[in-house]
Amino acid sequence: MKRLIVALVTGLLMAVWVESAVAKEPLIDTIQKRGVIRVGMSTFVPWAMRDKGGRLIGFEIDVARQLAKDMEVDVEFVPTNWSGIIPALLTGKFDVIIGGMGITPKRNLKVNFSIPYDYSGMSMVSHKSRSKGLSTFEDFNQKSITIAARTGTTAAMAAKKQFPKANLRFFENESQALQELYLGRVHAVVASAPLPRFQALKYPGKLTVPISRAFTKEPIGFAVRKGDVDTLNFFNNWIRVKEAEGFLAETKAYWFETRDWEDRVK
Numbered sequence: 001m002k003r004l005i006v007a008l009v010t011g012l013l014m015a016v017w018v019e020s021a022v023a024k025e026p027l028i029d030t031i032q033k034r035g036v037i038r039v040g041m042s043t044f045v046p047w048a049m050r051d052k053g054g055r056l057i058g059f060e061i062d063v064a065r066q067l068a069k070d071m072e073v074d075v076e077f078v079p080t081n082w083s084g085i086i087p088a089l090l091t092g093k094f095d096v097i098i099g100g101m102g103i104t105p106k107r108n109l110k111v112n113f114s115i116p117y118d119y120s121g122m123s124m125v126s127h128k129s130r131s132k133g134l135s136t137f138e139d140f141n142q143k144s145i146t147i148a149a150r151t152g153t154t155a156a157m158a159a160k161k162q163f164p165k166a167n168l169r170f171f172e173n174e175s176q177a178l179q180e181l182y183l184g185r186v187h188a189v190v191a192s193a194p195l196p197r198f199q200a201l202k203y204p205g206k207l208t209v210p211i212s213r214a215f216t217k218e219p220i221g222f223a224v225r226k227g228d229v230d231t232l233n234f235f236n237n238w239i240r241v242k243e244a245e246g247f248l249a250e251t252k253a254y255w256f257e258t259r260d261w262e263d264r265v266k
Contacts (some may be wrong), residue, residue: 002040026230027095028071036074037092039064042064042082044174045195047100047257051264063117064098067238075155081172083152086110091223096235097223102154106220112228113221114235117248121199121214122158125196127181128208134187135210139166146186148177158216159190182206194256201259 012185031037034257041048041060048058056077068075078094089097089111102120103113124147126134134140140147141163151170159168169186171177180186189196191216200207222235242248255261 012113024227027224027228028231028234031071031073031095031179034073035069037071037096037123038075038076038078038087039062039096040078040080040094041099042080043190044100044192044221045198045265046261048188049265057261057264059064059252060098060100062251062255065096066242066251076078082150083172086223089223092225095224099221101223102218103221104154104157107223110226111223112226112232114232115239116219117239117243118220120192120218120220122190122216122218123193123196123209123214124188124190124211125199125207126210127184127186128206130184130187131208131210137162137211137215140188140210143167145188147188147190148180148186149190150174150177153192154216154218155190162190162215168244173262198259216262229246232252 031247036158041056041064044058044060047060048056049201056079061077064075064077073171076094078088080093082087082099084243085099085101086107088094098109099119100106100120101113103116107113115264126140126141129141134145143165144167145163146167146169147159147163148169149159150172156168156170159166169177169180171180174191174195176187177186177189177191181189182203188210189199196209200209222239224231224235239248
């Protein structure tokens, strides 16, 4: 009887161990078996945008497509509201966030990040007539000034930190914030560079960049669910290889330093 109980307990423990091992199959292996990597992203110019035919284009899109190509799998993009993108990752709606996500301690408590594949910084674009005479951080950090940013982003965090006295308004996407700026309902919009500069170049009679330098610098990484060292190892080494090959620098230069792609966008 004793031997039977020991055998049953041992068998049960083995079954639990096998089930646990299967459940914890590295995501990188799951993706290869599935033949598709699902990428969570949100639209940010010029990271991810729709062209005139409705196809996704942009820096992050090129990065994700190259990653899928090197993995010999297809890529499926899952557009997601930025405010809910981490919860969507955690519930398994996609495999990885490749969407210009800044690495922050607060986010890192919920997800794991790859090494940086890019660096970004916050900048500001303002309404030319409403911001006339405003040229310093102190000028904009006043109760009479209204500044907009996209909710849930590091731009929102930077606005809160840099302009604590200003009237801050947050929107679900940048197009809403920029629309308020075009209409003169806010003085300025804080967003990741180079968007502010692009907007000022696009509407030179209405918009301007009042402060030329970016006022933050933040590392950008892939975000994945916790507890998967194999997948994180692959992503980290893929970034190192693409950096060494010059792919990341060349791709960023096209999207961030030229306007050759502008005619392709809606």
